[in-house]
Amino acid sequence: MIMSDIDTWSLGAVAVDSVATRQADATTTARLATVQPGLHVQVQGLHKAYGQRSVLADVDLALAPGEFVAIVGRSGCGKSTLLRHVAGLERADRGALLLDGQPAGERLRDDVRIMFQDARLLPWKRVLENVALGLEGADALPRAREALAAVGLADRAHEWPAVLSGGQRQRVALARALVHRPRLLLLDEPLGALDALTRIEMQQLIEQLWTQHRFTALLVTHDVAEAVALADRVVLIEEQRIAFDEAVNLPRPRTRGPGFAALEDTVLRRVLGQPAVEAAAHTTGKAAHWPAAA
Numbered sequence: 001m002i003m004s005d006i007d008t009w010s011l012g013a014v015a016v017d018s019v020a021t022r023q024a025d026a027t028t029t030a031r032l033a034t035v036q037p038g039l040h041v042q043v044q045g046l047h048k049a050y051g052q053r054s055v056l057a058d059v060d061l062a063l064a065p066g067e068f069v070a071i072v073g074r075s076g077c078g079k080s081t082l083l084r085h086v087a088g089l090e091r092a093d094r095g096a097l098l099l100d101g102q103p104a105g106e107r108l109r110d111d112v113r114i115m116f117q118d119a120r121l122l123p124w125k126r127v128l129e130n131v132a133l134g135l136e137g138a139d140a141l142p143r144a145r146e147a148l149a150a151v152g153l154a155d156r157a158h159e160w161p162a163v164l165s166g167g168q169r170q171r172v173a174l175a176r177a178l179v180h181r182p183r184l185l186l187l188d189e190p191l192g193a194l195d196a197l198t199r200i201e202m203q204q205l206i207e208q209l210w211t212q213h214r215f216t217a218l219l220v221t222h223d224v225a226e227a228v229a230l231a232d233r234v235v236l237i238e239e240q241r242i243a244f245d246e247a248v249n250l251p252r253p254r255t256r257g258p259g260f261a262a263l264e265d266t267v268l269r270r271v272l273g274q275p276a277v278e279a280a281a282h283t284t285g286k287a288a289h290w291p292a293a294a
């Protein structure tokens, strides 16, 4: 079945009762688990200028298959530019992008998906249709339902995007990415417009799905706590280059204990260009972004 067929479906008539939801939940893990292992990403010697303004200069960045890397840095430092290059949406002035060791083409691959700050759902299509967009074949709708179940929205399949909250719309956007069984998920500040609690819930959902499916993930974020909560490595872009690349050696799922706060403080100070403060980093009284350690 192609999407034009789906267009004619009366999605409002799709019964999403609790039995169907439970069945979808039960099959979700099995179906989505057919995801291939994460892509190996290598950015080598990337240079990018817009007119006279050099944005990235000789940037090298590698993501191992299944690794979760967060990029932080001041506004305008080139985070999104780097992410768009990895997506194949921008042409480099110089340098190479290798995916699984092969030079990448200049278009978005089917197994590479992006989430942006806004969900970019089609308002004239129901939630399920939005998730199924671009899928073909008899299993398009079942797959879309499974992806919706995986983000906790099985019961909203027949609704219009306009009636969903911002957080729910981002869940749909996540389902729309997952349904393609991505080997690389690019996250360009996807939680930036959400309230603090919804943001934490979405972080936990993203981490849970990443833990299950092990796609490679590249997250651009302004929120250092979010980077520390989710990433295996936090990378700072500064003055057109990668200035800092720090492993986050905290057990998952991460709780906001002293180790977390100390690392958050270290990264934040590095972003701000302030000297590191020894110890006591976790007693600064900053608002918690992540649940406190039990």
Ligand SMILES: Nc1ncnc2c1ncn2[C@@H]1O[C@H](COP(=O)(O)OP(=O)(O)OP(=O)(O)O)[C@@H](O)[C@H]1O
Residues within 6 Å of the ligand: 050, 055, 073, 074, 075, 076, 077, 078, 079, 080, 081, 082
């Ligand atoms: N298409 C474009 N044409 C011209 N300049 C651009 C273009 N895209 C980005 N830039 C410039 O490149 C620089 C880096 O932009 P980019 O969006 O990558 O930064 P960022 O670190 O993601 O910023 P923010 O955190 O504010 O989203 C900025 O100075 C921006 O104005």
